[in-house]
Amino acid sequence: MIETGQVVECEPIGLMEHFEDGVEDHNVLARLLDESLVINEVMEAALTEHLLACFRNASVRIAVGRFLGQEAALAHIASHWEPA
Numbered sequence: 252m253i254e255t256g257q258v259v260e261c262e263p264i265g266l267m268e269h270f271e272d273g274v275e276d277h278n279v280l281a282r283l284l285d286e287s288l289v290i291n292e293v294m295e296a297a298l299t300e301h302l303l304a305c306f307r308n309a310s311v312r313i314a315v316g317r318f319l320g321q322e323a324a325l326a327h328i329a330s331h332w333e334p335a
Contacts, residue, residue, distance in 0.1 A: 259283060263324035265290045267298055268316025271306075278302075279324045290318060 253259055265280040280298075282288040299315045306313040 263328060264288065264321050266319040266324040266327050267295075267302075268319070269302060270314040270316065271311045273312070273314075277327055279327060281324075 261281040261283050263279050263281050267278040267280055269276050269278050280290060295318045298318075302315060303313060
């Protein structure tokens with residue numbers, strides 16, 4: 252089990268488009284290096300349901316967009332990367 256704050260090696264496998272009050276707040280989906288996890292329709296539905304449930308009582312409008320592949324995840328990471 253991964254603990255809060257624990258640093259682990261992982262690889263991005265997809266990007267979940269997510270908007271809060273119309274503002275982009277996308278989520279990079281990743282897996283541990285020794286996992287064979289893939290994003291499929293069942294996973295997409297579960298992630299969408301979980302995100303909407305987390306914000307059910309929030310005062311923001313939540314929308315889930317498309318699920319994109321690894322290339323989109325890597326581009327998203329690169330566009331938000333701020334070297335130390």
